[in-house]
Amino acid sequence: MEFFKKTLDPIIALSAIAVLDIFMFLIMGAWTVGGGETMMTGLIAKAAIGDELERLPFWNIVFPVHGDYWKIYISLGMLFGAFVGAVLSKEFYWRVPRHLSEWVLITLGGLLMGFGIRLAYICNVSTFFGLMPEMNMGGYLAMSGILAGAWVGSLIYKKLLEAE
Amino acid sequence: MSPVAECFVAFLFGSVAGLLMQRSRFCNTAALRDAIMFKTYRNTKAMLAAMMILTLGFTGFMSLGAGHPLQFDVGLNTFAGLFLFGIGMVFAGACTVSTWVKTGEGNLGALWALIFTFVGMFLFSLVWSASWWPPAPQTMTGQINAPALQLGFANAQTLQQKFGVPAIVFGLVQFAVLFGLYRAILKRERAHHAEHVKHQQEHAKGKPVETAVQNA
Numbered sequence: 001m002e003f004f005k006k007t008l009d010p011i012i013a014l015s016a017i018a019v020l021d022i023f024m025f026l027i028m029g030a031w032t033v034g035g036g037e038t039m040m041t042g043l044i045a046k047a048a049i050g051d052e053l054e055r056l057p058f059w060n061i062v063f064p065v066h067g068d069y070w071k072i073y074i075s076l077g078m079l080f081g082a083f084v085g086a087v088l089s090k091e092f093y094w095r096v097p098r099h100l101s102e103w104v105l106i107t108l109g110g111l112l113m114g115f116g117i118r119l120a121y122i123c124n125v126s127t128f129f130g131l132m133p134e135m136n137m138g139g140y141l142a143m144s145g146i147l148a149g150a151w152v153g154s155l156i157y158k159k160l161l162e163a164e
Numbered sequence: 165m166s167p168v169a170e171c172f173v174a175f176l177f178g179s180v181a182g183l184l185m186q187r188s189r190f191c192n193t194a195a196l197r198d199a200i201m202f203k204t205y206r207n208t209k210a211m212l213a214a215m216m217i218l219t220l221g222f223t224g225f226m227s228l229g230a231g232h233p234l235q236f237d238v239g240l241n242t243f244a245g246l247f248l249f250g251i252g253m254v255f256a257g258a259c260t261v262s263t264w265v266k267t268g269e270g271n272l273g274a275l276w277a278l279i280f281t282f283v284g285m286f287l288f289s290l291v292w293s294a295s296w297w298p299p300a301p302q303t304m305t306g307q308i309n310a311p312a313l314q315l316g317f318a319n320a321q322t323l324q325q326k327f328g329v330p331a332i333v334f335g336l337v338q339f340a341v342l343f344g345l346y347r348a349i350l351k352r353e354r355a356h357h358a359e360h361v362k363h364q365q366e367h368a369k370g371k372p373v374e375t376a377v378q379n380a
Contacts, residue, residue, distance in 0.1 A: 003187065007187065007188065008188040009208060010190040010207055012188065014188070014210040016180075018214040018218050018221070024174075025231045026231050026232075029234065030218075030222070030234065031181070037291075044282065046368045056290065059287075061302065062301065063306075070170040072171075072174075075260075076183075077176065078185070078269045079182060079265075080268070081186065083179065084183060085187050085226070086268055090326050092269055093258075095266075095270055106256050107276065108252070109255030110281045112251055113252035113277070116250075119288060120241055121242050121298070122246070123260050133338075134234065135331075135334055136221075137319070138234075142246040145245065145249075146197065146250040148248070149246060149250020151200055156342060162186075
């Protein structure tokens with residue numbers, strides 16, 4: 001099938017996703033990633049430490065843990081869709097970062113992303129594909145933040161590349 | 165809609181989005197990082213195209229009172245959180261979306277980033293449980309809350325209510341700005357391409373193009 005042989009133009013791909021996102025907006029809410037991951041974190045923590053988790057007010061007040069939170073399934077769907085796409089296009093193979101420095105950067109990057117998402121209550125998807133198109137004031141604040149962060153991150157990353 | 169139906173629709177949307185992103189190699193991180201570091205705009209243009217469509221769609225339906233816009237107060241935490249996120253996504257080489265997509269392709273680095281995103285979220289839950297900041301959604305008022313460094317809530321719908329102008333009008337203004345940005349990128353790419361062709365011609369002939377034109 002031609003679809004799985006050639007790389008799709010990202011403008012076509014994102015335009016199609018945008019149209020679907022408008023349908024989602026009408027029935028449930030715009031595409032968002034971050035809330036689902038937080039709920040997964042809560043579910044994993046609850047499985048590990050049980051009711052002890054409820055001693056932390058965050059998990060009682062901000063994110064009471066329950067498995068039927070629809071945002072979880074957007075993320076699981078993305079994993080599934082990408083897996084199917086990779087397998088059918090014969091692009092699935094195990095990729096492992098080779099250098100210790102990559103692992104350290106990825107670890108730090110993951111921690112900053114997780115902490116940042118919860119501090120802001122939103123992630124980059126909600127910023128660009130949710131809040132900004134809704135013209136929410138938070139979208140402009142978030143965009144300023146992410147651009148400044150990406151710029152600082154890129155500067156540090158460049159320095160690290162030059163040092164290697 | 166029942167919670168099960170919502171989960172099903174969400175899974176369907178996620179699957180299509182994941183498939184399209186995998187096939188197009190779209191990455192939100194690249195949309196920002198590549199524009200800043202390498203002055204290349206493949207992903208940036210796609211992001212802008214989606215934002216233009218969404219702006220018209222969302223504000224159009226918001227004019228009619230339809231849709232489910234996100235509703236929560238924003239403030240310093242919004243800027244600070246996304247600032248940290250911006251640094252993190254460049255370090256990790258992926259954002260929350262591309263970590264899932266790359267994990268689906270067998271990228272263990274992306275899976276590692278995802279695991280530590282969860283750890284970062286849990287660490288924040290500890291910090292929040294001690295500080296109670298930013299305010300919990302239940303205590304948000306939609307108004308400025310200076311002690312909590314919150315600016316309140318405003319979107320195209322609140323603008324419509326305040327000024328009596330349909331939300332789509334504000335959406336059209338934002339659309340024009342995004343379209344201007346998109347055109348500026350296209351113009352820059354064309355200029356870059358013309359320069360590249362000129363250099364190639366100079367290199368092939370071994371002398372400057374202007375001289376070759378004069379000799380002809």
